[in-house]
Amino acid sequence: MSIVLLLYLADDRGANSRLSVAALSSIIITGEDRVTLELSRLTGQVRALGEELAARERRYADLVALARRWLVQYADWGERLRHPARVIRAAIPTDEPLNAVHPLPAAPEQFAVIAADGSQIQPDRHGAALYYLINVGSLVYRHGTGVAPEAYSEPTLGYTEADLYENGLLVAGNLLDVRRDLAEITRLADLCTVEPLRPTVALVDGTLILWVLEDLPAEGRRAKVMAYLDQLARIRRAGAVVAAFISRPRRAEVTRLLYLASLEGDVNRASQELNPLEHLPDRAVFRTLPAGARSALFISPSPINHEYYHPAGHAVHFYYLNLAEEGRAPVIARVEVPAWVAEDPDRLKLVHAGIVAQARITGDYPYALARADELAYISSQEREAFEEMVTTALLRTGVRTTLSPKAYYKTLTRRGRRRYRL
Numbered sequence: 001m002s003i004v005l006l007l008y009l010a011d012d013r014g015a016n017s018r019l020s021v022a023a024l025s026s027i028i029i030t031g032e033d034r035v036t037l038e039l040s041r042l043t044g045q046v047r048a049l050g051e052e053l054a055a056r057e058r059r060y061a062d063l064v065a066l067a068r069r070w071l072v073q074y075a076d077w078g079e080r081l082r083h084p085a086r087v088i089r090a091a092i093p094t095d096e097p098l099n100a101v102h103p104l105p106a107a108p109e110q111f112a113v114i115a116a117d118g119s120q121i122q123p124d125r126h127g128a129a130l131y132y133l134i135n136v137g138s139l140v141y142r143h144g145t146g147v148a149p150e151a152y153s154e155p156t157l158g159y160t161e162a163d164l165y166e167n168g169l170l171v172a173g174n175l176l177d178v179r180r181d182l183a184e185i186t187r188l189a190d191l192c193t194v195e196p197l198r199p200t201v202a203l204v205d206g207t208l209i210l211w212v213l214e215d216l217p218a219e220g221r222r223a224k225v226m227a228y229l230d231q232l233a234r235i236r237r238a239g240a241v242v243a244a245f246i247s248r249p250r251r252a253e254v255t256r257l258l259y260l261a262s263l264e265g266d267v268n269r270a271s272q273e274l275n276p277l278e279h280l281p282d283r284a285v286f287r288t289l290p291a292g293a294r295s296a297l298f299i300s301p302s303p304i305n306h307e308y309y310h311p312a313g314h315a316v317h318f319y320y321l322n323l324a325e326e327g328r329a330p331v332i333a334r335v336e337v338p339a340w341v342a343e344d345p346d347r348l349k350l351v352h353a354g355i356v357a358q359a360r361i362t363g364d365y366p367y368a369l370a371r372a373d374e375l376a377y378i379s380s381q382e383r384e385a386f387e388e389m390v391t392t393a394l395l396r397t398g399v400r401t402t403l404s405p406k407a408y409y410k411t412l413t414r415r416g417r418r419r420y421r422l
Helices: 021-026 039-073 078-087 174-194 218-237 253-262 267-272 282-288 303-309 345-362 367-376 380-396 405-416
Strands: 008-010 016-018 028-030 111-121 132-143 150-158 200-205 241-247 317-322 332-337
Touching: 039 253, 039 282, 078 253, 078 267, 111 174, 111 345, 111 367, 132 174, 132 345, 132 367, 150 174, 150 367, 174 200, 174 218, 200 345, 200 367, 218 241, 218 303, 241 345, 253 267, 253 282, 282 317, 282 332, 317 345, 332 345, 345 367
Parallel strands: 111 200, 200 241
Antiparallel strands: 008 016, 111 132, 132 150, 241 332, 317 332
């Protein structure tokens, strides 16, 4: 069945111009013949993907065995490897043996976990107005009290020129990601400051290291990182501890360290020769951790960590943690903590026990973080409703709004998944 539509186009003055009969007759929208992703054309590639992953698993088995052997063999080489590890950006050892295993400590009878996560709507130059939206979700969960969790959602709209531009650059992409990260950590610090229950664990999803790309001048990058560190200091002054949680981590910093150890710390060889463990994620090595146990502590080799975090007393340390319960398949996560947590045994145990207690609620992920993500999420329906709210507000003030031609035709074609034949 074919349906011919009569289309009108708006020119730059807003006048409607009718399409010619010839043009109309050439535009056909077919109801049955909707073109989406042609899955039949991907069958062979998907089969090849499966075969590649199976072959990779077989190769990984040998590499994992090698990495675990090196982990034991060079367990006491931490001090010897510390400097060369920094040079090649491998995990930097601490005073703990590389193969250290720390069992799950007991959690306090009562303690609070506060989590924050954020999402954003990027500025769209094709939209009716230029703006961005950051929404931060947060949850306060008080273990052992019987009190219901407290949930919050905090949206912030950026629309002034001061909001939208930095050094002549539109606040989008990484620049907006940085603002979202700052909003998340600020929200955590605010909640920790007023939380009456102690001890308190503050959690963010992802990393504690603020990644600022090279788009900004050096002083601008420094200002953003220092603003983040100021919030970590606020959390510390509030008497809370803070950690970042990374689910299914892909980092290969410990495996790079193990390869360096196999070369007896020779930086030149490590930089020039092929590392057989290059693409082996650390989590594969630590799947032997007992249920609830953590690995040794390491220091992040990130240059930002060395340049900014370390001098401020917040040098980011990390470990790997098995969240699974006894008898279940391992669930390995990466946990990052600042130096003032890593170097205090009681604080370190609190983070360890608190994260596992939270993960036991859901099975494999901290409950408070899962709820914070849910509270921060902006659905497509909410996005459309908000866009309509913006359009209505503009019309009430007499501002005429139009989508760009590109956005207009995307709206037409994507809502119905239609195919236009020209």
